[in-house]
Every structure is written in C-alpha cells, then in structure tokens.
Amino acid sequence: MTGFVIVGAGQAGASLAAKMRALGYGGPVTLIGEEPTPPYQRPPLSKGYLLREMDLGRLYLRAASFWKENEINLKLAAPVTSIDRSTKTVRVGDESIPYDKLALTTGSRPRQIPSTAGGSLKGVYTIRTLADADAMATEFQFGRKLLIVGGGYLGLEAAAVGVKLGLELTLIEMAPRILQRVAAPPTSDYFRKLHSNHGVKILENMALNRLTGRGQVSGAVLSNGMNLPVDFVIVAIGVTPQAGLAEEAGLEIENGIRTDGQGRTSDPSIWSAGECASFPYDGRRIRLESVGNAIDHAELVAGNMLGASESYKAKPWFWSDQYDTKLQIAGLNTGYDHIVERRVDDERSRSIWYYKAGQLLALDAINDPRAYMVGKRIIEAGETIAPEHVLDSSKDIKALFSEATKILQPSAV
The missing domain is CATH 3.50.50.60 (FAD/NAD(P)-binding domain)
Structure with a gap:
C-alpha cells in the first residue's frame, strides 16, 4: 500500500497528518520537511522566542513521541526537488517516494x-x-x-x-x-x-x-x-507562496497553488492547503497567511483526501502582540467603503469596524476581546450590525452582544 505523502512540515502539514489519523486512516502517511526541526509554531519567532521568553521545547507543535506513536513517517532535512505526476512519486535526494495521494503544504517564503x-x-x-x-x-x-x-x-x-x-x-x-x-x-x-x-x-x-x-x-x-x-x-516586506515545486510539475498556479473549494489541485491526485494554496472565497480567489487558516484548511483537506466532499468555508482571523497590546482581527476588510471606530473608556482599547454597502466585513479589536467576540460571531454568520449601533457609546458591549444574538437567532434555528 503506497499511502499518502505530505510535502511541507509546517503548521498545515502537521495538522493534515494528525487529522488523517484522528479520522481513522490506518494507511501509510509520510510527512516531509526541508528543515531539520520537527513541526513548530512560527508566530512566536518574532515575539516570545526572540525575547527568550519561550524555549525551543514550547515551540514544537507536538511532542516528539506523537509522530512515532501515530506511525507518521516524519522525514526532516529532506527538501523535495521534484514531483513526477506520471509515476506518482516525489524526489528527495536520490530517493523516489511513491504516493497514492499527495498534499502540498509548502507555505511561503519571505521577500x-x-x-x-x-x-x-x-x-x-x-x-x-x-x-x-x-x-x-x-x-x-x-x-x-x-x-x-x-x-x-x-x-x-x-x-x-x-x-x-x-x-x-x-x-x-x-x-x-x-x-x-x-x-x-x-x-x-x-x-x-x-x-x-x-x-x-x-x-x-x-x-x-x-x-x-x-x-x-x-x-x-x-x-x-x-x-x-x-x-x-x-x-519584513511580505511573503510569496512557495509554489515553485507545483509549477514545475505542471499544476495550475494562481496566486499560489490553485485549488478548488475542496482543496484539490488541477491534478485530482494532488491536494494543497495552507498559505501556499489559493481557493474560492466570496466570489473571488484568495490566499490566507494565518495559523487559523493553516489548521482549518488542512484538516478539511485531510477529510476530503479520505473521501469526504466538503467545501472550505474560510473564517479569517488573525492576531498580533506588540508590547502589552493585543490586536485581534476577524474577517477580511478588502473593498471596505466605510469604517466605524468604537472607543471605550480605556484609552488603550478600541475597535475599528469595516463595512461595504452596509455589510460588516471585518473588525480590528485593540485590547478589546469582547468586541472581537461579538464582531467575529456576526461576520462568521454572514450577518451585519448597523454602524450606528456600533458607534453608539451609550451601548456597552453587552448591548451589542444582545443585538448580535437577536440577529443570529433566526439562522441558529
């Protein structure tokens, strides 16, 4: 039995491999990473790890024993140099590794x-x-x-x-x-x-x-x-998707590795997830660079590789920690035509709400987790809340939450 091969041992690749086992797949799984280190978190690299507040052990996504216990063949320091779609193999040095299905979770590289x-x-x-x-x-x-x-x-x-x-x-x-x-x-x-x-x-x-x-x-x-x-x-001038391997193999490329709504590339035996992959979203094609997307997209693709037929409904969210300030972002603000800034008594806390034609698109919550919670819930439900309700400082966040609950009740039934 040839099994599944995953190229890219970052957050998406690790999540995809783990989800396959969680879903009960018992066949061979090979996870290939070009770095010599087991899968680890990247966000702390620019924060806690640089500050020496987080040691290497806390960076790892899984304990070292996880990969062995779950019979996931973890190949490290093993850059894949080519994909041969005709023989369904990937090349690592002098070794050719066969696959039944292949997942590309190659991430991105800095400019x-x-x-x-x-x-x-x-x-x-x-x-x-x-x-x-x-x-x-x-x-x-x-x-x-x-x-x-x-x-x-x-x-x-x-x-x-x-x-x-x-x-x-x-x-x-x-x-x-x-x-x-x-x-x-x-x-x-x-x-x-x-x-x-x-x-x-x-x-x-x-x-x-x-x-x-x-x-x-x-x-x-x-x-x-x-x-x-x-x-x-x-x-720190941005990143580009690592799609070179896919492009050399003849897969369709469009702002990264082009996938359909289920994560399948132009080759039905090859899938892609995480920030190297672009996918349909709200009538357009996007690529998301976030931990949340890496996990959610990869787990959905794992299920689809095993026979499910689910379309990816992205729920974009991001965060940034700077000094003692936490920024939480929900949604995508692309194309916004109106913003509302909600201030609270604490000068350190506020939220910026993005609208297009009256529809809430996204939210930046600065030291305001309750506003983030409310806005995220509304956005993910595809609903909206009137800008004047957000702007009304006489309404505390509980009132906004109550308003959101009223809005969301019909869709929850």
Missing part, C-alpha cells in the same frame, strides 16, 4: 532585498524559520542600532522585541503609512503612536535605496538620500 542592493551582506535577516531567529539572536544586544524594513505586523512585532531588549530602532515603510495594505488609518495611527511612544523612529513614505558595508552591513541609504548607520537589519 528579500536584492543582492545588488546589499541584501546578501552579513547582518541582514528575515524572520521565517527557526534558523532565521537563531541566527539573529546574538544581534539583540543593548544599545545596538537596528533597522527594520517594512511596516506590516511582522516588522512591528520585531520592533517591539527590539525596544524591550534596549536597541536603538528605526523602521521604514515605503507606503504613506504603516499597515496601509491591511488596515484602516485609525489602526495605523494607533500603532504608530504606540511605537513612537516606545522610542521607535518610524519613517513612512520612505524606501530603502541600498544597504552598505564591506561584507557586514553597516549602513542604509534611504530614498531621501539619508545615510543611516546600522548594526543589523530585519527585512
């Missing part, structure tokens, strides 16, 4: 600064793998100068770590404001102020011209001509 602009100098890092975090750990020493390129959530999380460890920190963002791609101005304003109050120098509308140094990075030339001295650099 890099070109070597012609200094990206290959020592002291220039991305944060994607455990090896990345370990490599830069010794750089975080009191008083050193850190430049972060990119004002998205990853860059801001790394900035918060740098501040806590006593670094002198500059963050540049080429867009007119930080978080412009993912959030409305009030969310950007909140986090700009938060970081500025902690001593981070934020330069918006500022691009990197090039990094300088002789072997080791020592400076950065910015788009306004400023020459900034630096000791090391973190590049």
Whole structure:
C-alpha cells in the first residue's frame, strides 16, 4: 500500500497528518520537511522566542513521541526537488517516494532585498524559520542600532522585541503609512503612536535605496538620500507562496497553488492547503497567511483526501502582540467603503469596524476581546450590525452582544 505523502512540515502539514489519523486512516502517511526541526509554531519567532521568553521545547507543535506513536513517517532535512505526476512519486535526494495521494503544504517564503542592493551582506535577516531567529539572536544586544524594513505586523512585532531588549530602532515603510495594505488609518495611527511612544523612529513614505558595508552591513541609504548607520537589519516586506515545486510539475498556479473549494489541485491526485494554496472565497480567489487558516484548511483537506466532499468555508482571523497590546482581527476588510471606530473608556482599547454597502466585513479589536467576540460571531454568520449601533457609546458591549444574538437567532434555528 503506497499511502499518502505530505510535502511541507509546517503548521498545515502537521495538522493534515494528525487529522488523517484522528479520522481513522490506518494507511501509510509520510510527512516531509526541508528543515531539520520537527513541526513548530512560527508566530512566536518574532515575539516570545526572540525575547527568550519561550524555549525551543514550547515551540514544537507536538511532542516528539506523537509522530512515532501515530506511525507518521516524519522525514526532516529532506527538501523535495521534484514531483513526477506520471509515476506518482516525489524526489528527495536520490530517493523516489511513491504516493497514492499527495498534499502540498509548502507555505511561503519571505521577500528579500536584492543582492545588488546589499541584501546578501552579513547582518541582514528575515524572520521565517527557526534558523532565521537563531541566527539573529546574538544581534539583540543593548544599545545596538537596528533597522527594520517594512511596516506590516511582522516588522512591528520585531520592533517591539527590539525596544524591550534596549536597541536603538528605526523602521521604514515605503507606503504613506504603516499597515496601509491591511488596515484602516485609525489602526495605523494607533500603532504608530504606540511605537513612537516606545522610542521607535518610524519613517513612512520612505524606501530603502541600498544597504552598505564591506561584507557586514553597516549602513542604509534611504530614498531621501539619508545615510543611516546600522548594526543589523530585519527585512519584513511580505511573503510569496512557495509554489515553485507545483509549477514545475505542471499544476495550475494562481496566486499560489490553485485549488478548488475542496482543496484539490488541477491534478485530482494532488491536494494543497495552507498559505501556499489559493481557493474560492466570496466570489473571488484568495490566499490566507494565518495559523487559523493553516489548521482549518488542512484538516478539511485531510477529510476530503479520505473521501469526504466538503467545501472550505474560510473564517479569517488573525492576531498580533506588540508590547502589552493585543490586536485581534476577524474577517477580511478588502473593498471596505466605510469604517466605524468604537472607543471605550480605556484609552488603550478600541475597535475599528469595516463595512461595504452596509455589510460588516471585518473588525480590528485593540485590547478589546469582547468586541472581537461579538464582531467575529456576526461576520462568521454572514450577518451585519448597523454602524450606528456600533458607534453608539451609550451601548456597552453587552448591548451589542444582545443585538448580535437577536440577529443570529433566526439562522441558529
């Protein structure tokens, strides 16, 4: 019996393998990872792990014994170099591994600064793998100068770590404001102020011209001509799906590995899940970069590989921890035409509600878990709540929750 092969041993791959066993599949399962480390959490790499508040053991998604006890063949430090669809095999070094069905959970890779602009100098890092975090750990020493390129959530999380460890920190963002791609101005304003109050120098509308140094990075030339001295650099300018293996095998590619609503690629024997895969959502095609999607999508695909026929109904949610501030996001704000900002008595807490044609699309909840709970429930039910109800400060969150409950009762019956 040939069994199932999963390429990519991150959150999605590990979730898919575990779900197959939970669903009762007793055949061979092989989980192949290119890193030498068993499946682990990535989000803490830019937060708790960098701060040395979380050790390696707590990063692992499963105890070492799990893979053996569940008879999952975990192959590590084993990059897959090709897929042969005609013989239904994947190539790892000199070994050909056969499959009945194949799942691609290859994740994404960080965008890099070109070597012609200094990206290959020592002291220039991305944060994607455990090896990345370990490599830069010794750089975080009191008083050193850190430049972060990119004002998205990853860059801001790394900035918060740098501040806590006593670094002198500059963050540049080429867009007119930080978080412009993912959030409305009030969310950007909140986090700009938060970081500025902690001593981070934020330069918006500022691009990197090039990094300088002789072997080791020592400076950065910015788009306004400023020459900034630096000791090391973190590049956080987004990711791209790791779809090269699939593309070389002739699978359809569209913003990642193209799948149908059940996770099947253009080859009926090959499936894909997690942030390398794009799928239908609300009349369009999307790809989600989140832990929640990696788990939910992979578990659904596991069931479908075993014979189910369920379509993926994504429930997007995200989070970010910066200093003592927690941001929780529900839904996708793409295409919003109106926002409502709800303030509470605590100046640290607020929520931003995104609407399109009166329909609630998404919610940013800053230190406001109750608003997040209410908004997430409404969004996932496909319902809405009037902006004026959200904006009415005379209504506490319990009143909003009551309103939401009234809205949702008919669909719950």
